[in-house]
């Protein structure tokens with residue numbers, strides 16, 4: 001087996017000599033073997049002198065590809081011909097499928113070349129005027145290899161999206177219903193008088209062109225060799241020509257060629273992306289209403305509205321409103337990242353905190369807001385190892401008591417790690433200062449705002465620690481009186497948190513309680529209400 005043959009996939013264009021490219025002719029001239037569907041072979045008959053010609057019938061595409069590979073493996077140069085373009089509903093697909101199946105690679109010795117040709121939609125468009133001068137798509141109505149619902153969905157989507165549509169394989173002797181169904185689907189979103197061109201045997205002897213409307217399309221003479229072009233909502237017929245406007249009239253005064261008010265030559269339309277986004281934001285309307293108006297997915301509108309508007313050059317120089325105060329995008333992302341990735345940590349590596357970091361973290365806590373600016377937080381840094389062990393014993397006793405107090409899953413709870421007191425680099429006790437009763441601003445009716453303020457300080461430390469790459473675990477399993485005694489706290493002082501701080505092997509991707517099946521993050525819709533407490537709104541369920 002010599003592996004130096006070649007397969008050239010040749011698009012011969014519509015079918016007459018004049019519209020065949022020189023490259024297509026050369027490829028056929030250089031071939032030892034020409035393979036193709038009988039009708040196409042007939043179209044290039046006078047180029048085939050002295051060549052082996054293999055004619056196959058319509059449904060034998062894979063056979064043609066297999067034959068081409070066999071010939072190329074025998075060292076022959078093969079031209080595999082398709083009418084139109086070999087890559088548009090043509091032989092390139094089946095050929096590569098067969099080649100890959102047989103283990104062929106581009107480096108395996110058999111060269112494959114593709115020679116492009118004008119496809120049927122180009123030929124038909126050229127014969128009827130300018131039907132494709134705006135967005136268009138091609139849909140084959142052949143259900144020999146494609147399920148009808150797939151074809152129907154594409155037809156419906158293309159019609160709704162206002163594409164000009166080129167229908168390939170619209171009808172054959174046996175497939176007569178598809179064009180009727182296509183018409184039915186298209187009429188759901190296109191006007192009955194939408195222009196339609198039916199071109200049969202373009203540039204061949206039996207060429208026939210019929211201009212009609214969508215409403216009449218299915219009654220017309222359509223066959224195997226026809227291509228159907230269906231206009232979009234702007235396409236019109238005039239003097240026997242089918243024209244789809246490119247949109248110049250939207251922007252320019254067609255008589256003088258001057259841009260209309262609000263439009264600028266060479267720039268997006270006023271209703272282009274930027275202008276449209278400005279209009280959306282200015283409308284103040286919600287995503288659902290805008291989605292219905294523009295017939296776009298509501299999720300897309302939601303995403304679009306959530307995006308901050310990009311500042312103009314003028315605004316960048318002299319920002320107004322929120323923009324004046326906003327952090328840069330990278331800074332904002334970092335803030336949200338720390339919030340999202342903050343975890344309560346219970347596994348620590350046996351490493352100390354880098355020098356200076358503890359000071360930064362305590363300072364971050366101290367920047368917290370506090371009711372009446374009372375700053376009720378005090379932190380005790382535990383550096384005495386026996387004291388650390390006694391704190392651990394206190395927490396362990398409470399952990400056991402909590403396990404006993406659960407109404408179910410008691411055994412399971414014993415397995416959940418709730419602290420890293422003995423392993424963390426630094427242990428801090430957050431304590432509410434004594435003498436808080438003299439601070440009544442903001443606490444007269446809500447005395448617990450002192451604890452709320454300490455919680456803010458701990459959250460600050462939590463976020464700062466995450467950004468610094470170290471973990472923090474908040475331990476609340478302890479008897480506050482016993483801990484106060486152990487730490488010889490003065491009367492009125494109250495310990496509210498045992499904080500474990502230090503380097504960690506890894507941050508948990510999710511809350512450990514979630515992974516252990518003790519709860520899940522509620523959807524935002526369960527925690528955000530409007531004006532009143534909704535009927536049926538439930539408290540967060542417990543897992544036990």
Ligand SMILES: Cc1cc2nc3c(=O)[nH]c(=O)nc-3n(C[C@H](O)[C@H](O)[C@H](O)COP(=O)(O)O)c2cc1C
Pocket residue numbers: 342343344345346417418419474475476477510511512513514
């Ligand atoms: C006030 C408070 C006290 C907490 N006490 C403990 C504790 O004693 N032991 C523990 O393992 N986790 C404790 N946590 C951590 C929570 O279990 C944890 O925040 C929650 O499961 C969510 O996980 P995440 O912080 O990793 O997102 C406490 C959290 C808060 C806010």
